[in-house]
Amino acid sequence: MTTPQSTLGVYVHAGEEYSRDTNYIEDRIVADPAAHTADNNHKFWPVEAGKYRLVAARACPWANRTLIVRRLLGLEDAISIGLPGPTHDARSWTFDLDKDGKDPVLGIERLQEAYFKRFPDYPRGITVPAIVDIKSGAVITNNFPQITEDSSKEWKEFHREGAPNLWPEELEDEMNQVMKRIYTEINNGVYRCGFAGSQEAYDAAFERLWTALDWVEERLATRRYLMGDHITEADIRLFTTLVRFDAVYYSHFKCGRQTIASMPNLWGYARDLFQTPSFGDTVDFQQIKEHYYIVHKDINPTGIVPAGPNLSGWMSEHGREKLGGSPFDADAGATAPGEVRASERVAAGHNPMYA
Template identity: 65%
Template sequence: MSEENSGSGYVEAEYKRDSNYIEDRITADGSSGWPVEPGRYRLVVARACPWANRAVIVRRLLGLEPVISMGMCGPTHDERSWTFDLDPGGRDPVLGYERLQEAFFARDPEYPRGITVPAMVDIPSGAVVTNDFAQMTLDFSTEWTAYHREGAPDLYPEHLRDEMDEVMERVYTEVNNGVYRCGFAGTQDAYDKAYQRLFAALDWLEERLEHRRFLMGGQITEADVRLFTTLARFDAVYHGHFKCNRQKLAEMPVLWAYARDLFQLPGFGDTIDFPQIKEHYYVVHTDINPTQVIPSGPDTSNWLLPHGREQLSDRPFGDGTPPGPVFPGEEVPADHGPGGVPHR
């Protein structure tokens, strides 16, 4: 199973994420033992998972679809692992697996930790190479450069990396993981502390983004990808299900406009599947939602409202260009988009 989504963390007073991942890297020079090689690796994701959603977005922005194939798990999983129940016959068509667990066991028959997405799988051996989601997307930017599309944006600019790393660490600890800390708190005190930390960070982001279009300035970077996947789930899941309810995202004017801005850029909103997101959280977390009833709301058509942030900068992709149409076969169903209408 995926430890961030297991629901088991809340039995302790304070939720603590298991961050012990397989840290192997796929590198351009092959010194890691896993060389960059078109067609060799399969990125396994689930649209519901915010950590996997990052990898989907970065792969699309950089145009890596022709060289890194993508396998898609369904929105729910059991105690064993994510499953390929969206595919014909319930098996991934490339790996032949029913469960992502099989790829982890191909790497280590006694693999003892969480079966998580995203995971990069070596197709010839069927074994997981890495599930280190934070390093994975940075490597897409820095190790796979020979295969970036023409016009791919620089998502990890070298001159910004020190500040970016600090911003991304704060976003991770206080926001990406902060919503889980609220949702899986096992005592009132732990929840109260987690709630205060989360909204202190959201207030900081409101201030930071008031006069700059994106987290690092006038163009998108990996930092925006990492924040976006949490914001996209905030009103649909975290506000109610995880009790992150001081305000909805739609009631935080700067962050809400920023989130809509990203959503409406090619590569962001066209990766978001609201029904799958809701089904995952409300069905899998039976300790939080024992009835497994999935709420009908909220209305997501407001994600397409004008955001007005173009005035802060007019080059969101920097010296690059927007990605083209979604790769064939990877489209989010039109009725799973905002308000049941097709993505832009």
């Protein structure tokens, strides 16, 4: 049974198991639109530098993926970024962090305006990430897994020199299986716990979540990254849940059998990724906490944002080098990205990298 939804997210509904709405705008941005067959549900837009704006709130784990991939691949010049604030109401994400409360490129106060520009009666959630056509001001897609996959496969013309291959062809079949389990059981599993509408639904969700986390803990005992010696898209998809786990999901979503920091392989792995350029430097812990604890009033009606936990441990030694491998495959010419642009840096005090 599907949980009743607002225009943005979900609410706890008594007696029900949480079910995420996975109906997204299926348009894609591709290198050769003529090579694809459009239909009523799929339109294909051309890859073109400067044509699109990625709207991605730092607070959101699904949007955080796109921020990591965009920086890893060096797409900052090709795809501009709009950063909504961490909180929203039932209508839409808002650009309250920008001057005059408007996105400086799109000129809108609410992301909802871009959705309605494309679909005046858009009936579903106004979600991030979303890619917006700058000229028309209309949303193109909010299909977050397709956005990051296409960033790797379709935007190659604009990748930086040394961009990593996040979708190695020889690993793709297994990687898709791994990512499917991560999505259903972990990425979505924490929400299934948090929005359970009955004790029975919560108990089942909790069991599923920790079965999967134990599986990943075991998998990471003998390999540095999920697919082996180097980072792939699979690591990005797991990371955005792990980095939010102890700060939010452990307590707010009642996921607390134990902390990630108490699991030796997962904690070492999470710190290894956090300290890799494009991962930790896109994380804003303050915005993450404000989003969950303020927006989810049915779970936290007081709106109080906790002061903790202490996040300094994210910068401690992780020891994962002993397993071999490296974040970037040097033999394939992959290198780390450069420094974060000043305009895109996480605010001081919101991340242990920027005290």
